[in-house]
Amino acid sequence: MCWSFGVIIVCSLVLHAGNILWLNPRKLRRKLSEQGITGPPPRFYQGSIAEMRSIATRCKPEPLPRGQVSHGWARSIFPYLHHWALRYGSLYMYSTRQQVNLCVNRPDLVKFLNLQRPLDLDKPSTLVKTPNPLFGKGIMRATGQNWASQRKLIAPQFFLDKVKGMMDLMVDSTMAMIEKWEGMILQSEETAADIYITEDVNSLSANVIARACFSSSYAEGRQIFAKLRTLQHALARPDRLFGFHNLRFLPSKANKDLLRIREEVDLLILKRVRARQEENQKALKPEKDLLQMILESADANGAMNEKACDSFVVDSCKNIYFAGHETTATTISWSLMLLAVHPEWQDRIRSEILEFCGDRLCHRGSLDYEMLRKLKVLTMVIQETLRLYGPAIILVRETMTGIKLGEIDVPKGVVLWTSIPALHRDPENWGPDALEFKPERFKDGVSEACKHPQAYVPFGYGSRLCLGQTFAMLEMKIVLALILSRFSFLLSPEYQHSPVFRMVLAPEHGMRLVVRKI
Template identity: 85%
Template sequence: MGRFFLAEMLWSFGVMIGCSLVLHWCNVLWLNHRKLRRKLSAQGMTGPPPHFFHGNVAEMRSITTRCRPELLPQGQISDDWACSIFPFHHHWAGRYGSLYMYSTRQKLNLYVSRPDLIKFLNLHKPLDLDKPSTIAKTPSPLFGKGILRAAGQNWAFQRKLIAPQFFLDKVKGMMDLMVDSTVAMIEKWESMILQSDGTVADMYITKDLNSLSANVIARACFGSSYSEGKQIFAKLRALQYALAKPDRLFGIHNRGFLPSKANRDLWRIREEVDSLILKMVRARQEENRKALKPEKDLLQMILESVDVDGAMNEKARDSFVVDSCKNIYFAGHETIATTISWSLMLLAVHPEWQDRIRAEILEFYGDRLYHHGSLDFETLRKLKVLTMVIQETLRLYCPGIILVKEATTDIKLGEIVVPKGVILWTSIPALHRDPENWGPDAQEFKPERFKDGVSEACKHPQGYIPFGYGSRLCLGQTFAMLEMKIVLALILSRFSFSLSPEYRHSPVFRMVLMPEHGMRLVVRKI
């Protein structure tokens, strides 16, 4: 009798626990979601009606399937590519405007692509808008807990550590290695042209630009070279391509824990990358033991920071160093290489701007660049036409195409109150091509719009965000702009470019905006 009573009590207790869990998840998945939704609806927000369990995920998949872009004929380009990347945002913006809400399972999202509201996102405290935990899990194999994925105080600590390495005085000291790496690539191109017919060659330049930017970041921050870290960059790119699926980014599925073949491959590549970076770190630590005065590059600063933090055990220290290196390797070379690629593509289509850049180079440098002369920082700053071309490239083909933040407290966007827990999404291509802000020629390549600077280029300058906004503004902005100016100035002083008949224009999202089939250009020696 006693056993029966005990079993009945345990069963009743189990039922109570089960009901409590069901009620809890019902509150999380639906009631809390409806509460947030009502708060936004009361302020005039609309959007696609959500399904009880998956929100708008099914509609997102359906729109993505229907909106696959047509492949353009070889040698042709079109500026109408932005709507093919995350097409559900483009589709809903056409129906609900540039401010609307939608749901991905239990999360409520607010799409914000109104330039007049972006300025308010810049005004909030650093931790009021943070990385969403649901999104941060997705690129974990690539970024670990590094600065590109970190949130809260962890992000603040890493920013304080890394930012000084990209201050202007530090970046100026990197100019020579940027020039040396570019000159090496120029000599390779000259050799390829010589092997062709002596004056011109149809070249696939993507790998060379990737190698160039990888070499610069490796030497500047880690004291190594691209040749030494070639395996690291190759495996990081494999991770990048595997993770750059919209399903993963938008939380449409969350099965990263299952031992599927795709996930097992991800885990294997991540372990290989971590092992290679740790090998490099161990080599540096061994050098430090022998050196009287260790080199003060970024890797050294990271190593010294974990030595000071006695709270970390050895495994945690290794993980922090490896994740920091992966983030810098990725952010410091991928975005720069792709922006240079898009710049050359646009200049190939608009050769008159090549001529204007060369005329400007001749005015300020004479023939020094043609003979691989040194570049000085102050003169480089005077290359206004070159700067305008880079700014316009970043407007039309910004490497980062989506910004995601989660409100960690109630925030205000003008008169709109965004409740805590809402995830804000901003489409950079939508902002950068908004005709109401940029004018009826917003889709066209017109660098002259920047002749008086960003502040005069459009109605709402805060709507130009190639390096992000607010506290998470790209730490390497000065470094990136300087490298792009040096590379473009040197190669445009030696070569002219036109579009290859073999070029296929197909911008795709692979963590950054990339040419799907690479960049093929006809390169002519001047």
């Protein structure tokens, strides 16, 4: 009997494994192929991973000469996706082990992604686990009802009426950076200085989100931001994103270092949380910032023990620290780079500032929301920057139920991948000048900028649209308006143009500009 039971158990496990690794994926691929969708043929267990590695090895781009810029960088980030799009079109399927993926880069189909119910498209479980040290179970990786409850908590903190109240601290943080740059130009004994702006812009954006959401400063959270960036760089490799290997549980040195840094970040954030809890006990009226809202939400959840409450608070803070400053900082850097290459747009923005603001930007606290709304040229430049160099590169969702994308029936369990650079560079949608920097395409708004405006997705699509969109746009307008009213820019001859994927689109070697005082 024991042998019989053993044989039955082994056979059941083999059948279960075969069902997961081959039969289920085969059924999904058949349903897609019956609708005319093609893609690279999969190998058993590995799927298309071997071909992805081969393409990535063959298609390494040649570095551009220093001081030169090309906007056709997209093919170098995930070269296999670009390679397959050329071969199979803007809608194709491929496999990564047992996972069946559908790449959706057709602008007309993105409209249907926007229309799906919130929980019908969710974050894939495989993608949720990969960057766990950086995001934990925070809103950027939460799924299902957990995501819905976190969104309900965080979203109101970034509504327009709240964001307007953060304008003064955005101005103060920007003025501190401006004064530093003015000092550097004075020290150079010239009218201009070659400045590595990356760290300054990162510090500025980090200071804004820290003060806005946690009533602290970048100086207090410097270690947190530095360690989060270390985690970000370690986790932003394509092999982790696409599941080339599943080695995150092995006790390798890299995995041990990730675990150590994660624990250090968690302890630093928890220390800040404990300090706030002590302040609350002494204060008659606690500070009503986002950290306080998170603490109150954790306290109100009676189902969570102390450890679970701490994890919820720490993960929420990590997500907001990262999302609230990294995306905005990189977009500001790319905007300044594009303006340095196109100085005529600097002049147009300054003329607009002079027309609507006069000399009021020369004084602290003189900005107001209505004034910023009138800066249409500046808005056009930011929108074009987000089109060519938006911080998000890839959008990933898993079908939790069967859905319909136009004429395509997508069964449950398929992972949808949308390449934002591919959508934003499609000449059929944007015209033959899709690779050119032309902010004037947005002169009548996004709705008139292209044939399918729903394919302009710098902040994502559907119910998972970026919660901080209003906050980020306002911060970028304030920072760029104040900087351009005081400085002009040229690209540094030392600048090496090499956009890379680090969870966001970042300049691999940082950003160097020649900054001249006006």
